Amino acid sequence: METAILSRENFGALFESLNKLGYSIVGPTIKDGAIIYDRLQEVSDLPIGWTDEQTAGKYRLERRTDEALFGYNVGPHSWKKYLFPPRRRLWKANRDGKTLKIETESLPEEKLAFLGVRACEIQAILVQDKVFQGGTHKDPYYQTQRARLIVIAANCTEAGGTCFCVSMKTGPRCTKGFDLVITEILEASRHEFVLEAGTPTGQELLAHLPVRAATPQEEQRVDEGVANAARQMGRHLDTSGIKELLQRNYEHPRWREVAQRCLTCANCTIVCPTCFCSTVEDTSDLTGDHAERWRNWDSCFTMDFSHVHGGSVRSSPLSRYRQWMTHKLASWHDQFDTSGCVGCGRCITWCPVGIDITEETNAIRKSES
Ligand code: SF4
Ligand code: SF4
Structure with a gap:
């Protein structure tokens, strides 16, 4: 070079x-x-x-x-x-007669x-x-x-x-x-x-x-x-066997503790450089002659994100925080053969209550030792 x-x-x-x-x-x-x-x-x-x-x-x-x-x-x-x-418009439609x-x-x-x-x-x-x-x-x-x-x-x-x-x-x-x-x-x-x-x-x-x-x-x-x-670098995350660690600890009491602090504000997902979820929104005017379809960033922290027939699949803050963190550090490996976290620290800085992905993971690991 x-x-x-x-x-x-x-x-x-x-x-x-x-x-x-x-x-x-x-x-x-x-x-x-x-x-x-x-x-x-x-x-x-x-x-x-x-x-x-x-x-x-x-x-x-x-x-x-x-x-x-x-x-x-x-x-x-x-x-x-x-x-x-x-936010991006995908298409617009106009009816004329x-x-x-x-x-x-x-x-x-x-x-x-x-x-x-x-x-x-x-x-x-x-x-x-x-x-x-x-x-x-x-x-x-x-x-x-x-x-x-x-x-x-x-x-x-x-x-x-x-x-x-x-x-x-x-x-x-x-x-x-x-x-x-x-x-x-x-x-x-x-x-x-x-x-x-x-x-x-x-x-x-x-x-x-x-x-x-x-x-x-x-x-x-x-x-x-x-x-x-x-x-x-002041923070450390031990990534050895992290997928298995998190996947065998779905019922860990730590999720309850973090859920008491988490505001489900979605800041962590919006600032994260790898989060990619979006939703699609259709709009039309009162005449019904003009319609548009938009794609907007979405977050797994919103209730609507996992809303299916009958309600939201992840109705509690616990289930939403656990989904986010285990997706980043565990199931992302199954989906994309890589971690969904690159260690930029944004989710830690911009969390209004200072929840720290390294601290949460390390606490679960420590409880097993
Ligand atoms: S930024 Fe913090 S409080 Fe907001 S959803 Fe993420 S972990 Fe919860
Ligand atoms: S530290 Fe990881 S999870 Fe947090 S914002 Fe950066 S890439 Fe996303």
């Missing part, structure tokens, strides 16, 4: 080159007191000099003592909103560049690839946008307060699924980026940039940076 150095002064060239190659850039920016993903026009749109302090049920932006561009971890948004939009015209929605034509994708987030995209384009029924919107995507990843050199990617073997180093990966190096007298191409598209992009070859010492800084992030 070719390794190159891009200076901070030249970082804007990455934006210019992506635009020249026809990509619209989406990446981290500050909005409503959080670092979210949105359209970026220029380098100054990045959360320069900001970091995110996170713990269970708490998220705060804090000023850094430096001017890092990628000095934060992950926020409430994930990239799934661009590949699997929260005896004629009925049905128009399906067009597929995306824009080429997107995801900038600043973390290692755990790449794994989340690879997991959703299996869901949306790996089986018999493929999602045309997802497939089209995914094919028009360039992934510019960012290695983590500091861990977030709720991260546990080391346990899930998904980070902090990006090892696959990217076109180009950036490692930010910030020292008193230098501010640079180590760039590595992961695909021919990434190599082509690299060829457009004003870079120089990295020295072995600079390459070593990447190893040191990701090792530092791994060392800082």
Whole structure:
């Protein structure tokens, strides 16, 4: 893999080159007191000099003592909103006399560049690839946008307060699924980026940039940076035999305890980068001449989600929390041959009562020892 150095002064060239190659850039920016993903026009749109302090049920932006561009971890948004939009019209129908015209929605034509994708987030995209384009029924919107995507990843050199990617073997180093990966190096007298191409598209992009070859010492800084992030990780989840552990503990008293705290607010599913459930809603106007079908994100925490003839299959908070956690960590393996959790920590941070998936799993494991 070719390794190159891009200076901070030249970082804007990455934006210019992506635009020249026809990509619209989406990446981290500050909005409503959080670092979210949105359209970026220029380098100054990045959360320069900001970091995110996170713990269970708490998220705060804090000023850094430096001017890092990628000095934060992950926020409430994930990239799934661009590949699997929260709300999308599938078709609309208009009746004119005896004629009925049905128009399906067009597929995306824009080429997107995801900038600043973390290692755990790449794994989340690879997991959703299996869901949306790996089986018999493929999602045309997802497939089209995914094919028009360039992934510019960012290695983590500091861990977030709720991260546990080391346990899930998904980070902090990006090892696959990217076109180009950036490692930010910030020292008193230098501010640079180590760039590595992961695909021919990434190599082509690299060829457009004003870079120089990295020295072995600079390459070593990447190893040191990701090792530092791994060392800082405060949470651990023992994944050995986790599917069997959870599946033989469906009646464990811990589910009752967590259910007393869980508000079934669905935050954990909305922020999770791998959750993929949706519902379909039909609407019509009063004349009955116009109708639309929409697909919206849904959550296994809502009563309606499991409503079948006669009522909801999972009417209690206990059954809904247990369904979510055992799906993520156990039955996802049966369905998709992978874990549904990538260790990003979002569900821990954004749970209003601070329920922690690592703590819940570890408690069940400990009770067996
Ligand atoms: S675990 Fe937390 S975030 Fe998830 S539904 Fe319960 S209260 Fe909401
Ligand atoms: S379950 Fe929680 S930690 Fe795991 S991927 Fe989803 S949001 Fe991240």
